[in-house]
Amino acid sequence: MSSWIFVGNVPLGIKREELQAIFPEASRIAGSPARRFRHVGFATEEARDAALAKSGLQIGENELHLEAASSSPRPRRRTPSKKTDDMPEGSKPAGEKTEAPRRVRRTPEVGPESATVAFIGNLPHDCTEKQLAEFMTANEAPKPTEVRLITPRRRFARSAYAFVEFAAADLDAAVAALSGKMMGENEITAAKSTSTGVKTGEEKE
DSSP: OOSEEEEESOOTTOOHHHHHHHOTTEEEEESOTTSSEEEEEESSHHHHHHHHTOOSOEETTEEOEEEEOSSOOOOOOOOOOOOOTTSOTTOOOTTOOOOOOOOEEEEEEEOSOOSSEEEEEEEETTOOHHHHHHHHHHTTOOOOSEEEEEOOSSTTOOEEEEEEEOOGGGHHHHHHHHTTOEETTEEOEEEEOSEEEEEEEEEEO
């Protein structure tokens, strides 16, 4: 039999010194203040038996439960520190996770209203440049000089949009011809663009 006793019903947060005052003959006290039990060790079996003979020991309103421990408490495991002094620069110890690079979101450059570019919004998500050209022709919009169609990457996104460049003299007519028109089930929005469609700058997510 070991020279340890098990002490149960210990109030949480009790410090080693408080238990030492109750068991002055103890040579070792093991356990965490976050648990409701401790192990108290003695130098001899006689000292252990004398502690077990005590009855009615209390801490506050908690009556302590004492019994002989069948073995010594297990020592706490300590994780050895990883030596990195001899490792090549930039490498990491085996098993250590490498922090993934943070994703960034690029945002469109915003400025004053364009004199030649129209923003066409709420297009069907699977719209193609050919379909957009046919839609503009059907609504008698002026012929564009350049089309930049942006379709969503997400499968279930609702709409696409486009930046369409016209001759400066045709921009107002194009916006008036396309705004509020229906393309399938989508009501199209059209306005003078405040963005070129070119994404600049970075915003961290």
